[in-house]
Amino acid sequence: xxxxxxxxxxxxLKSILQEMHSLVIxxxxxVDSTLLLKVACDLLGSKALAVIGKxxxxxxxxxxxxxxLATSFGARFIEVQTEETDILKFKENPPDRCYFCxxxxxxxxxxxxxxEEIPWIADGTIxxxxxxxxxxxxxxxxxxxxxxxxEAGLSKNDVREISKYLNLPTWNKPSFACLSSRFPYGFGxxxxxxxxxxKAETLMRELGFRTFRVRHHDDKTARIxxxxxxxxxxxNDEIRDIVVTKFKELGFTYITLDLQGxxxxxxxxxxxAETKRSYT
Numbered sequence: 001x002x003x004x005x006x007x008x009x010x011x012x013l014k015s016i017l018q019e020m021h022s023l024v025i026x027x028x029x030x031v032d033s034t035l036l037l038k039v040a041c042d043l044l045g046s047k048a049l050a051v052i053g054k055x056x057x058x059x060x061x062x063x064x065x066x067x068x069l070a071t072s073f074g075a076r077f078i079e080v081q082t083e084e085t086d087i088l089k090f091k092e093n094p095p096d097r098c099y100f101c102x103x104x105x106x107x108x109x110x111x112x113x114x115x116e117e118i119p120w121i122a123d124g125t126i127x128x129x130x131x132x133x134x135x136x137x138x139x140x141x142x143x144x145x146x147x148x149x150x151e152a153g154l155s156k157n158d159v160r161e162i163s164k165y166l167n168l169p170t171w172n173k174p175s176f177a178c179l180s181s182r183f184p185y186g187f188g189x190x191x192x193x194x195x196x197x198x199k200a201e202t203l204m205r206e207l208g209f210r211t212f213r214v215r216h217h218d219d220k221t222a223r224i225x226x227x228x229x230x231x232x233x234x235x236n237d238e239i240r241d242i243v244v245t246k247f248k249e250l251g252f253t254y255i256t257l258d259l260q261g262x263x264x265x266x267x268x269x270x271x272x273a274e275t276k277r278s279y280t
Contacts, residue, residue: 002165006158013152014043020148022047023120024113026105027077028058029066031156032124034170035163036149041075050077051112053105056085056194057178061202069170080108085191090180093189095135095271097180102136106143122146127155133268133276174211174227175264182215184267196250203246207239211262220253225262 002010017023017040025040027033027050040048050070054063070077082104084090090100109121123140125147140147149159156175163171180189182197193216200214200222211227224243226234234240234257247255258266268276 002161006161009152009154009158010162013039013148013154016148016151017043017048020120020122020146022049022118023122023146024049024051024109024116024118026109026121026123026145027052027066027070028124029062029069029170030124030176031163031170031173032126032149032159034069034168035159035166036122036124037070037075038073038166038168040148041073046076047118048075049112049116049118050075051109052077052079053082053108054079055082056191056198057101057180059176059179059201060198061205062176078112080112082108084180085189085194091189093180093183093185093187095185095276096138097185097189098134098136099139101178101180102139103142106139106145109145110143120146122148125150126159127153132265133271177264181265181267182213184215184217185270187216187218196252199250200247200252203243207242209233213262213266215258215267222247222252222255223258224256225258225260225266227262231261 022044023040025033025037025048027037029052037048037050052063052066052070067077084101084104087100087104090097090104106121113119113121121143123145125137125140126149129137130150154162160171179194179197183189183193197214197216201212204212204214204224209226209230211230213225215223215225217223224234234243244255260266
């Protein structure tokens, strides 16, 4: 059963979606957008259209899982190719890189909404996202994107609680971010390096790790972040040898383990508060 507070937020979410009547959802297969799609699909049926933005920045395993989930819901969904890697400013990888990526995605969603005569486009933003450094929020405002989960006051804990209540397989899924977040600001983003990181993280997933990131520094170094509860597994000789061998085959010369472990948005640690303010 849901707690009373979460239950009230859940009912508020359903009221918001019913009021919207029809919407295009930017769907990634993550914890938040999966809950949004599931509830919208149950309430609105085919009037809820999921759009999966496919590009080199989107982990291949996440793409496959998103398609599988949407299909299992009986959701109406389409795929659209996004070309953020063709945008010069995005490739230069400035601190507001996310703004250019989201602008590209929301532009595609607006085109689809217009073609389908759907009045709203929506994303999976939640309350936890508001206080973080997220330049993409500016693109959201510019494109009049609604965030039903945020409007209902849902936090990550609320989303997980409701997802578990609805028996969604994503209820305890680790958070993920697009692959462009694996590069230090100012280090140019290329399709080749995105594919390298994708293959490296696919290997980590195949080895059974759940919470991790492979950060790509300069042209030679991989910095691996692993959740503290899984850190000890990495010191297994067989696993470590596999990682070193496979990563070198991908083109990394140095393979390092970050002793601080996994932390979301670690590439932002070099940014001062003043720099963050200047990009939001």
